[in-house]
Amino acid sequence: MSQDAIVIGGGPAGLLAASKIAEKGHSVLVLEEHPEIGKPDHCAGLLSSSGLKSLGLKPPDEVVQNTVSGARIYAPSGHSILVERGRREALVIDRRKFDSWLAQEASSKGVIISTNCKVVEISKQKDGLRTIQTKNQNYQVPITVIAEGARSVLTKKTGLSTLSKGSKYPAYQYEVKGIEIEENLVEMFYGRRLAPGFFAWIIPLGGGRARVGLASKNKSKIRLDAAMRNHPIIKKRLKNAVVERGMGGIVLVSKPISRLSADGLVVVGDAAGMVKATTGGGVIVGGLTALEAGRTANEAFQEGNHSRKILSKYDNRCRSQFRRELEIMYLTQKALSSLTDKGLDSVIKDAHELGLLSIVRKEGDMDLQRRVILKLISDPRMVLVGLKAVRYINPFL
Ligand SMILES: Cc1cc2nc3c(=O)[nH]c(=O)nc-3n(C[C@H](O)[C@H](O)[C@H](O)COP(=O)(O)OP(=O)(O)OC[C@H]3O[C@@H](n4cnc5c(N)ncnc54)[C@H](O)[C@@H]3O)c2cc1C
Incomplete structure (x- = not known):
């Protein structure tokens, strides 16, 4: 069987990357280990309206719960x-229905989705193609998208850095x-x-x-x-x-992994650590980076070159658009979790009393929180909050 690209994992990141690649007429196969897309689900389903818009998604009524x-x-x-x-x-969405709707959208663009197909091995051939192995089948493809979620078992096999256990x-x-x-x-x-x-x-x-x-x-x-x-x-x-x-x-609760691409390979979504560490939300940010991965794959097909040299454009795009953003959220989450309960109380109470919430209301963005975090920490009132909170940093950390 020959495909232009194989996507490992039929979650939102994998399905969005697959749709993007198929849009340009390339053949894409998504391999999903579970019998049904969207099941089992484990998500709270909270997605910002602005984030969905930037993904170009308007979920149908039956997907939206509130x-x-x-x-x-x-x-x-x-x-x-x-x-x-x-x-x-x-919006609060039903993730089972959301993922299944994304799968229908992907299929309508020509993506083939195979369920009950767990990828067990991934290896590189001399000609730069990757061999993807399931229990019953071997595939050789120029471009593989790893979208396996937080487990990051296959990413490890490729030699790229993976998510730490502690995250x-x-x-x-x-x-x-x-x-x-x-x-x-x-x-x-x-x-x-x-x-x-x-x-x-x-x-x-x-x-x-x-x-x-x-x-x-x-x-x-x-x-x-x-x-x-x-x-x-x-x-x-x-x-x-x-x-x-x-x-x-x-x-x-992670920052992005250090390298997102290799010869014939890109890693997207949770597997790449593309999450907001402050909330664990990864559908929007993971989706946006998956679209970038798809766009880069299309450029590689156009140039007839799927080496790391071309695919590393995906790294560069994520670096300029998302990496700093996500790293700042990660540091903020780490700082918050280093506080004792008294420290958390003092930060929340002081931020309220000093009127810092107006900054959050004005600058806040559910997905890209760097701007509001930087505005907050550059406000002199925040120095007061910080100085008070510093006393409550957990001494055992
Ligand atoms: C309790 C909870 C609440 C959450 N709430 C929110 C929220 O409100 N908003 C939000 O944005 N995010 C939330 N998240 C995070 C969100 O679920 C993830 O960021 C998102 O699902 C990541 O999408 P993904 O496509 O990268 O990975 P996943 O959705 O995990 O999809 C990966 C897919 O790959 C498949 N797979 C894995 N390995 C293989 C293999 N070897 N072969 C074939 N298939 C494979 C899996 O079966 C899975 O279907 C929550 C997470 C949890 C746990």
């Missing part, structure tokens, strides 16, 4: 701030019905005891339903169950709620 206009952020003490900009900031945080969430919550606001709960290294969330789905989840450095399901029983606000929200289903996954 729209939200902002977030209420809770400090460990229960004190909260509201980050809202008075418009429909984000993969276990996550667990429940879908519940009968919850008492404002239906247009996401709620985020911080606290070193509640969720060390990350946070807990409630994402309203409309009609009294919600996703209630938590990610942290360890024991996320145990911590989530405890929070649902004991956290004063989460417990209150769930007073009359019934759990419909639970799901686990890996949230990445």
